[in-house]
Amino acid sequence: MNVKIDTKEKFHVLTPMETTLSENMTAEISQLLLSCREKEVKNVILNLSQVTNIDEQVAQIILNSQQEFYDLELSFVICEMKPELEEFLDKVEILDLLNYTPTESEAWDIVQMEEIERELFEDE
Template sequence: MEFKIDTKPTYTVITPETGDLSVNLAEEIRQKVKEATETDSHNFVIDLTNIENMDMASGDHLLDLHNEVYNNGRSLVFTSMKESIMNTMKKGQYHLSLNLAPTMIEAIDIISMEVLERDLLGEA
């Protein structure tokens, strides 16, 4: 699977180029997040613009990734999902636990707010 990686000062955007959101792709995303963490990235936006469908089984893997990232004091947002993916997220109730943003701008806003919140709570 090909990915586009775009590293910004406060977050990294990981965009799978094509395919369906399967368990294998969810694991590849997890690996990309791990690799980016090792190069000092802390917050992640997963851009699903190019993904057409989602397997229900991949939702658990995304939830595990979400929990892993947040347990390490980082942020993770999934964005730009097609309606079919959002319907699968809702069917599996993953939308209740994952950070989902309809647009990249909103995903970046979520990251920015969470970074600010961690900074403020860390100083208290």
């Protein structure tokens, strides 16, 4: 799977360069997301701007990974989903469980706000 990785100060932006995320990619996607949690910069923005089709198993892996990130007090935001992708995720009842934004810029804002919240609660 071809993925563009852009590392910023507080997060990685992962952009799959595939139009379809199929079931046979689940292990690779899981490993990619796991590897991000093992780096110094742990927060992830998953930019799905290139993706038009996704298998339900991959969507479930993304949902589970998002929950694992938040359980570890890390951020995981999805952005730039195409309407047909949103429709599919809504149909399989996953869309409402995801933390997603229309633009990458908004995803950056969410990650930075969550970082500030964690720092504030850490001080209490």
